[in-house]
Amino acid sequence: MDSLTVFCTGALIAGGIFWFVCILGPAEQKGKRAVDLSGGSISAEKVEDNYKQYWSFFRRPKEIETAEKVPDFVNTFYNLVTDIYEWGWGQSFHFSPSVPGKSHRDATRLHEERAVDLIDVNPGDRILDVGCGVGGPMRAIAAHSRAKVVGITINEYQVNRARLHNKKAGLDSLCEVVCGNFLQMPFADDSFDGAYSIEATCHAPKLEEVYSEIFRVLKPGALYVSYEWVTTDKFKAENQEHVEIIQGIERGDALPGLRSYTDIAEIAKKVGFEVVKEKDLAKPPAQPWWTRLKMGRVAYWRNHILVTVLAALGIAPKGTVDVHDMLFKTADYLTKGGDTGIFTPMHMILCRKPSS
Numbered sequence: 001m002d003s004l005t006v007f008c009t010g011a012l013i014a015g016g017i018f019w020f021v022c023i024l025g026p027a028e029q030k031g032k033r034a035v036d037l038s039g040g041s042i043s044a045e046k047v048e049d050n051y052k053q054y055w056s057f058f059r060r061p062k063e064i065e066t067a068e069k070v071p072d073f074v075n076t077f078y079n080l081v082t083d084i085y086e087w088g089w090g091q092s093f094h095f096s097p098s099v100p101g102k103s104h105r106d107a108t109r110l111h112e113e114r115a116v117d118l119i120d121v122n123p124g125d126r127i128l129d130v131g132c133g134v135g136g137p138m139r140a141i142a143a144h145s146r147a148k149v150v151g152i153t154i155n156e157y158q159v160n161r162a163r164l165h166n167k168k169a170g171l172d173s174l175c176e177v178v179c180g181n182f183l184q185m186p187f188a189d190d191s192f193d194g195a196y197s198i199e200a201t202c203h204a205p206k207l208e209e210v211y212s213e214i215f216r217v218l219k220p221g222a223l224y225v226s227y228e229w230v231t232t233d234k235f236k237a238e239n240q241e242h243v244e245i246i247q248g249i250e251r252g253d254a255l256p257g258l259r260s261y262t263d264i265a266e267i268a269k270k271v272g273f274e275v276v277k278e279k280d281l282a283k284p285p286a287q288p289w290w291t292r293l294k295m296g297r298v299a300y301w302r303n304h305i306l307v308t309v310l311a312a313l314g315i316a317p318k319g320t321v322d323v324h325d326m327l328f329k330t331a332d333y334l335t336k337g338g339d340t341g342i343f344t345p346m347h348m349i350l351c352r353k354p355s356s
C-alpha cells in the first residue's frame with residue numbers, strides 16, 4: 001500500500017467515526033457525555049454486581065411483593081440508569097404526546113406545564129414534586145408558574161444532579177431538592193399549596209401509601225395531579241402476548257407491578273381525595289407518545305456500540321453494557337405497549353383534598 005492509500009483509508013475511517021459519533025448526535029439531548037457515564041452513587045467496580053442484584057429481584061417475585069424492599073431496589077435501578085437516561089433522553093424522565101411541528105423538548109415542556117396548570121398554582125405558592133428525578137419537570141414548572149417547587153427523590157445521585165442543574169438554570173431560589181422516601185415524607189402536615197407526580201408513583205408497591213402521604217402534606221382545598229403508568233381497558237390478562245409486554249415493562253422500569261386504570265380513582269378516594277378529573281392523555285386526538293422511542297432506534301444502536309467500546313476501554317463501568325441492553329429491550333416493550341394500546345404512561349388524575 002502506498003502512503004496515499006494509507007492516508008485516504010485513515011481519513012475515511014476517522015471521518016466515519018466522526019460521523020457516527022458526532023453527526024448522528026452525541027445523544028438526543030446534550031448535557032451528559034458518553035465518556036461521563038457512571039453508576040450513579042455506585043462505585044464503578046460494583047455496577048455489574050448491582051445490575052445482577054437488580055435482576056435477582058425479578059427471579060424472586062416474592063421479594064418484590066415485600067413492600068419494604070422496593071425503595072432500595074428502585075434506588076439501585078436509578079443509580080444504574082440515571083446517566084444513561086440523561087445522556088439519551090434529557091433531564092425529564094417521562095413521556096409526552098408527540099406534538100406535530102414541535103420538538104421533543106417542546107412537547108415535553110408542554111406536558112409538564114399542563115400538570116401545573118391543572119393544580120391552579122399562584123406565584124410564590126409552595127408545591128411538591130413527588131419523585132422528581134433530576135428535575136427537568138421541576139425547572140419547567142417553576143419557570144412557568146413562578147411557584148416554589150420542592151422535589152423529593154429516593155436517589156441521592158439524582159439529588160446532586162438536580163441541584164447542579166437548578167443552579168446552572170438560575171432556578172435554585174425557586175427549586176429545592178430533598179432526598180427521601182415518598183412513602184414517609186419528611187414534611188409537615190398541611191404544608192403544600194399543591195402537588196404533582198409525573199410517572200413516579202408507579203414505583204410505589206401500594207399506591208394508597210404514597211397517596212395518603214401526599215394527602216397528609218397538602219393544605220385543605222389544595223389540588224394534586226398525577227400522570228400514572230397503568231394498563232388500559234385493552235389489556236386482557238388471558239392474552240399471553242399482553243402479559244409478556246407488561247412484564248417486560250415492569251422488569252425494565254423497576255415496577256413492583258403495573259396497576260389497572262380502574263384502580264387509580266378508587267385508591268385516591270379511599271385515602272380521602274375528591275376526584276376532580278380523570279383522563280388518559282394518550283387517547284386521540286393526542287399523537288402517540290411512543291413515536292419518539294421508535295424514531296430513536298438508530299441512535300440506540302449507535303449508543304450501544306459506543307457504550308460497548310467505552311466499557312471495553314475501561315472508561316464506562318463494566319455492567320453499563322448490560323444496563324444499556326436492558327433499556328434497549330425495554331424500549332421495545334414500551335413501544336409494543338403503545339402500539340397495542342394496552343398500556344399508557346399518562347393516565348391523568350386530578351384530586352382535591354377536601355376543604356374541611
Ligand SMILES: C=C(CC[C@@H](C)[C@H]1CC[C@H]2C3=CC[C@H]4[C@H](C)[C@@H](O)CC[C@]4(C)[C@H]3CC[C@]12C)C(C)C
Binds near residue numbers: 092199303304327
Ligand atoms: C417513567 C419511567 C421512565 C420512562 C422513560 C424516561 C424511560 C423508559 C425507557 C428509557 C430508555 C429506553 C431506551 C434507552 C436507549 C437504549 C439508550 O441508548 C438511551 C436512553 C433510552 C432512550 C432510555 C431513556 C429513558 C426511557 C425512555 C419509568 C422508569 C417508571
Ligand SMILES: C[S@@+](CC[C@H](N)C(=O)[O-])C[C@H]1O[C@@H](n2cnc3c(N)ncnc32)[C@H](O)[C@@H]1O
Binds near residue numbers: 078130136137180203
Ligand atoms: C421515572 S422517574 C420520573 C422523574 C420525574 N418525575 C421526571 O418526570 O423527570 C421516577 C422518580 O421517582 C422516584 N422514586 C421512586 N420511588 C420513590 C420513593 N419511594 N421515594 C421517593 N422517590 C421515589 C425516583 O427516584 C425517580 O426520581
